Amino acid sequence: MSESTRRKSALKAAFPHTIPIFAGFWFLGMTYGIYMNVSGFAFWYPMIMSLTIFAGSVEFVAVNLLLGSFHPLQALAMTLMINARHIFYGISMLDKYRGNGWKDIYMIFGMCDESFSINYTADIPKDIDRGWFMFFVTLLNHFYWFFGATLGGIFGSLIHFNTEGLDFVMTAMFVVIFLEQWLKDKNHVSALAGIGVSVLCLLAFGAEDFMIPAMAAILGVLTLLRRPLEAGGERQ
Amino acid sequence: MTMTFMEQAAMIGMIVFGTALTRFLPFLLFPAGKPTPRYIQYLGRVLPPAVFGLLVVYCLKSVSLFTGNHGVPEAVSIAAVIALHLWKRQMLISIAGGTVCYMILVQLVF
Structure with missing residues (x-):
């Protein structure tokens, strides 16, 4: 197969996996662009x-943060806290995002929740190039987000139709x-621990502050359960 | 706006840097040439199911069980997603069905 045929068939295989993201990012990105727009920023900021x-x-x-005062270190600290979950994704993708040359750099750069989830779980057909498949998932998601945010930034105040509830598409996708x-x-200990610990932390710390304690607690629980889980042969 | 353009650019730069750091860190800490510690390999295997659970809770974090709709539209729509998925096992049908169900509930019923 020539390189361009491999690319094309990978794109064809990747696209259907990203359709829910298209709906979700178009909407969320647009919301973000509109929010920037009404906060007084030109469209090229969200772009x-x-x-x-x-x-x-x-x-x-x-x-x-941009509407507040100039605190670059605070911006950095906030970013690290909100995005700390990416470290988990990276640990899970250490094998998958390697050996694909320059594409690895881009896929790691673009490892948002949705790209990680699709690329981690997708059953990529044997005849499809894995590197190109994961690359196109990332690229399409990136484009949808960019497209929504830019449109929202430009046409922000002009759009009126009832999209209430469309953001549920993301919840449905993660479910x-x-x-x-x-x-x-075969073994559901980790899945149940993830839900249980997250709900407990949400109740204890509230919607704005529960992610960091939840991640720490998940790490703690899975570390404590290492012996039984490895002995029980958690799925490979 | 109180910040100058350069200050805004520095703030955005910090956010870009911080985000990229959280994504690249594991790949920098555990380079390809060296064997990844067994504990990290174990985490790479068992973390995803827990993280997907965390992401579901994260999506639902603003749902209040005691006020407003009491989380009924969310609960019904999630049940619809699960039922559709167990029935057809078609990702797009499950997601679209659940989302349409949720939109109808919040726009027309509640």
């Missing part, structure tokens, strides 16, 4: 930030990904 940061939640927080993982696993 450039969606391209260079490509991490939804921190971009929303960035709007407030499906969780369920797919559940159906693949």
Whole structure:
């Protein structure tokens, strides 16, 4: 197969996996662009930030940071806290995002929640080039986000139709990904620990502050369970 | 706006740097040439199911069980997603079905 045929078939295989992200990012990105627009920023702010940061939640927080006073170190600390979960993704992708040449650099740069989830769980057909498949998943997601944010920034105040509830597409997607993982696993200890610990931390620390304690607690629980889980043969 | 353009650029630069750091860190700490510690390999294997659970909770973090809709539209729509998925096992159908269900509930019912 020639390189361009390999690329094309990888793109064809990757696209259907990104359709829910298209719906979600178009909407969320647009919301973000509109938010920037009404906060007084020109459209090229969300355009450039969606391209260079490509991490939804921190971009929303960035709007407030940019409206406040100049505290670059505080901005860095906030970013590290909000995005600390990416470290988990990286640990899980150490094998997958290696050996694909320059594409690895881009895929690691673009490892948002959605790109990680798809590339971690997707059953890539044997005849499809894995590197190109994961590359196109990342690139398409990046483009959707950029596209939504830029449109929102330009046309922000002009759009009126009832999209209330469309953001549920992201929740639905993570429920499906969780369920797919559940159906693949023989042992559900980790999945149950993830839900249980997260809910407990949400109740204890509240919606704004629960992510860091939840991640620390998940790490703690899985570390304590290492012996039984490895002995019980957690799925490979 | 109280910040100058250069100050804004520095703030955005910090956010770009911080985000990239969280993504590249594991790959920098555990380079390809050296064997990855067994503990990290174990984490790479068992973390994803827990993290997907965390992401589901993260999406639902603002749902209040005691006020407003009491989380009913969310609960019904998630049940719809799960039922559709167990039935058809088609990712797009499950996601689209659940989302349409949620939009109908929040726009027309509640």
